[in-house]
Amino acid sequence: MYRDDSWIPEALPKAESAADMGLCDHCLGRLFGKMGTGLTNDERGAMLRLALGGIPAHSEPCRLCEDIFDIVPRLAEAAAEAILTVESENFLIGTRVDPLIADRESKIWDELGKDQAEPIKSELNREIGKHALPLINRRVEFTNPQVVALVDTRFANVELDISPVFIYGRYCKLSREIPQTIWPCRSCRGKGCARCHGTGKMYSTSVQEVIGDPARRMADATEHFFHGMGREDIDALMLGDGRPFVLELRSPRIRDIDLDQLEAEVNRSELAQVSKLRFSSKDEVRWVKDASPSKTYRAQVRAEGKVNKERVNEVAKSFKNLHIDQRTPVRVAHRRGDLVRRREILSVEAEVLGDDVFLLVLETESGTYVKEFVSGDEGRTKPSFSERLGVPCVVEALDVMSINDQ
Ligand SMILES: [Zn+2]
Numbered sequence: 120m121y122r123d124d125s126w127i128p129e130a131l132p133k134a135e136s137a138a139d140m141g142l143c144d145h146c147l148g149r150l151f152g153k154m155g156t157g158l159t160n161d162e163r164g165a166m167l168r169l170a171l172g173g174i175p176a177h178s179e180p181c182r183l184c185e186d187i188f189d190i191v192p193r194l195a196e197a198a199a200e201a202i203l204t205v206e207s208e209n210f211l212i213g214t215r216v217d218p219l220i221a222d223r224e225s226k227i228w229d230e231l232g233k234d235q236a237e238p239i240k241s242e243l244n245r246e247i248g249k250h251a252l253p254l255i256n257r258r259v260e261f262t263n264p265q266v267v268a269l270v271d272t273r274f275a276n277v278e279l280d281i282s283p284v285f286i287y288g289r290y291c292k293l294s295r296e297i298p299q300t301i302w303p304c305r306s307c308r309g310k311g312c313a314r315c316h317g318t319g320k321m322y323s324t325s326v327q328e329v330i331g332d333p334a335r336r337m338a339d340a341t342e343h344f345f346h347g348m349g350r351e352d353i354d355a356l357m358l359g360d361g362r363p364f365v366l367e368l369r370s371p372r373i374r375d376i377d378l379d380q381l382e383a384e385v386n387r388s389e390l391a392q393v394s395k396l397r398f399s400s401k402d403e404v405r406w407v408k409d410a411s412p413s414k415t416y417r418a419q420v421r422a423e424g425k426v427n428k429e430r431v432n433e434v435a436k437s438f439k440n441l442h443i444d445q446r447t448p449v450r451v452a453h454r455r456g457d458l459v460r461r462r463e464i465l466s467v468e469a470e471v472l473g474d475d476v477f478l479l480v481l482e483t484e485s486g487t488y489v490k491e492f493v494s495g496d497e498g499r500t501k502p503s504f505s506e507r508l509g510v511p512c513v514v515e516a517l518d519v520m521s522i523n524d525q
């Protein structure tokens with residue numbers, strides 16, 4: 120069999136200095152890892168030994184790697200075994216090299232130069248991968264692996280890093296008593312205390328948990344994160360076609376879960392419902408979070424006194440494509456900076472239901488505080504519905520009718 124030996128004359132002087140360092144063929148050859156083609160490092164090492172007049176292979180454990188390459192098959196088996204406990208289409212194996220070995224390698228490089236050398240880490244990655252591949256029978260993926268087995272060469276233990284699964288969908292919230300996401304207890308910040316009855320949460324459940332808990336169980340994942348396209352107030356319903364979201368499942372041992380089954384399971388809940396579930400990606404999380412579509416709301420409004428039907432309709436029409444200025448409401452000042460935001464009211468339609476009760480259906484720019492638009496928030500929103508009507512009004516119930524993202 121032909122072996123590329125054109126590189127040997129150039130390598131010989133340095134190989135001579137390395138020959139008495141007590142290196143194994145792998146470690147000797149790896150010093151010249153970038154020279155010659157189609158060779159493994161131990162082949163390079165053996166060829167150099169021969170060229171140097173047949174200096175004997177080392178007998179002691181290699182003074183660099185302590186003969187770690189002898190246990191490569193065992194490390195590969197451990198990696199394969201770990202990877203096979205997880206469902207994936209592809210994988211990657213990485214190694215955590217003993218710092219002492221890495222240290223010795225860099226000292227040898229200091230002495231002999233590292234221009235042609237390959238680091239031991241990359242040889243170990245490759246050699247373990249080569250042995251593991253037939254045991255695993257999945258594709259090796261370098262840029263976006265679904266599962267990475269990190270082999271610690273010191274203890275021959277394997278740590279798995281499983282990439283998250285993302286699921287896109289739209290949700291409706293049918294309860295005025297649950298938040299969109301898990302809301303940690305204000306007193307204990309999630310640890311569990313008397314105030315939250317040990318749950319660590321302000322609310323017993325959330326849209327996130329209604330959807331995420333069954334999904335986490337199906338995927339055998341460790342935890343879930345919820346990325347919504349904005350959020351509604353706790354006491355607001357989310358109706359119509361629902362609000363887009365991406366659910367992130369961390370460390371799923373099963374990736375290909377049945378989304379129809381998940382949808383059916385979630386939709387047994389009376390608190391939240393989902394539709395249009397499909398697998399998604401991290402990129403879509405960013406897209407969903409950055410989107411700022413207009414929203415259509417239905418607000419049930421109570422006025423402080425009798426209102427005139429024509430006047431209510433007139434005021435509603437007067438806000439068509441009108442800009443309003445909203446200073447941050449006091450109720451959200453703890454999480455948003457106090458400043459004035461200009462928002463557009465796209466349309467308002469009114470329906471008077473009684474002497475002092477009416478419905479408004481409003482389409483507003485993303486980020487509009489609808490309750491404050493109606494009440495005026497003591498002058499912090501200008502102009503407001505109350506101001507133009509000349510009668511103070513408050514929103515009694517608010518529902519999101521649609522997120523206009525299509
Ligand atoms: Zn060695």
Ligand SMILES: [Zn+2]
Binds near residue numbers: 304310312313
């Ligand atoms: Zn608590």
